[in-house]
Amino acid sequence: MAFLDLGIVMVYFLMLIGVGVYSSRRVGSQSDFLVAGKRLGYGLYIPAMTAVVLGGASTFGSAALGYQYGLSGLWLVAMIGLGILGMGLFLSKKISKLSVFSVSELLGKRFGESSRFISGLVMAVYDIMVSVTSMVAIGVMFSALFGWSSITSILVGGLIVVLYTMLGGMWAVTMTDVIQFWVMFIGIILILLPVGIFHAGGVSGIESQVSEEFLSLTHIGGSQIFSYFLLYFFGVMIGQDIWQRAFTAKNEKVLRKGTISAGILCIVYGIAGAVIGMTASVVLPGLADPQQALPQLVMEILPTGVIGLLIAAVSSAVMSTASGTIIASSTVIVNDFVLLKSKKERTDKQLITLNRIVTFLVGCAAIFIALMLQDIIVALDVAYALLSGSIFLPVLAALFWKKISAKVVMSSMVVSAIVVIVDLVIEGVTSLNAILWGLAASAVIMGIGALVPKKETIVVGEMKEEM
Secondary structure (H helix, E strand, C coil): HHHHHHHHHHHHHHHHHHHHHHHCCCCCCHHHHHHHHCEEEEEHHHHHHHHHHCCHHHHHHHHHHHHHHHHHHHHHHHHHHHHHHHHHHHHHHHHHHCCCCCCHHHHHHHHHHHHHHHHHHHHHHHHHHHHHHHHHHHHHHHHHCCCCHHHHHHHHHHHHHHHHHHHHHHHHHHHHHHHHHHHHHHHHHHHHHHHHHHHHHHHHECCCEHHHHHHHHCCCHHHHHHHHHHHHHHHHHHHHHHHHHCCCCCCHHHHHHHHHHHHHHHHHHHHHHHHHHHHHHHHCCCCCHHHHHHHHHHHHHHHHHHHHHHHHHHHHHHHHHHHHHHHHHHHHHHHHHHHHCCCCCCCHHHHHHHHHHHHHHHHHHHHHHHHCCCCHHHHHHHHHHHHHHHHHHHHHHHHHCCCCCHHHHHHHHHHHHHHHHHHHHHHHCCCHHHHHHHHHHHHHHHHHHHCCCCCCCHHHHHHHHHC
């Protein structure tokens, strides 16, 4: 990379830290730190919601799939976008009325402390593992940019994210995500996409140089499309990192329309990524590693200065996910474990300090696990399967099924979790059947529970009014 490009990237990273320092001055309560005071309008909410789900996997993954399969490579990110759309269309009204900081707190208020503990454990592990994958991606980028070792790259890149997240909480995450959103969309969609198409000979040139299957939306295969649906659609709709962004909206209208808009933007991003990958297959045929399609295309066709902007754009995608999942995991740990067990009264200042300490520790844990990198993929697959297979239906029940028994929901969570784990042991951690069997078991237990005569129905104080 040229000195100018490196300078642009370094200035960008310093700006993110500066935003964290500035945002720390706006944090005056736990609500400010965790959900940005619940006062975001469309201008901040839409970019922040979009950025949290469009990470390194979305950016590199959609381009890699586009390189291999053409337009049908869009489905990975499209399913994430559809999950966001689903949440906006079907859950936003209920979510806007909740007075909670986490998904597990909702389950605890409806179905008891045990439900809160189990779901909180799954949520915390899931989010920290997603942040670890982002730390690894940050390390790969820094290593390529600066020639550092992978250890140094992960440490430096990870600490940048941890620093601004710890200092400013959700205010910092929101402000940096808004910056990252615009850098991502300008860099990827407004610059790389049209320039790439031009270098490939225009739309007609691409059509004439790729196989007919590359222009099909189903070339990747129906089973693969369905697997993306299972992996991402359900998990996105109930993910703590997603809900925590939803809680930042200032009212139901912003939450609903903003979330729907974010879902649409995610789908657009997925289409752009697939087209960029397909363009790379024309400009740079024969790459041994499809994951290199995007960075190699950037280096091949863009001029000095613009390359720095694109590197910043890719960094933005990775960092936005890392910061969002770090604060999501720390929120669950503080809200659903530390404060739940502690009887000590704390002032706003003490609560902010506690959240900052836990955020720092969670970030450091993510960096440490990224450095060890042993069973992270296994842990992520298991956490994702448990999240979708055992918690999705209980969350829907908490929002829409007022009369269901707490014991029934708790039983469904335990049984479905066991079913998921057993299937993963038998078929392997990459098995998608674990999610299907988990959802089926959860539905069966709830269905049976609904048919059994009940002596009484659950009434849980403030949740009755909120629901």
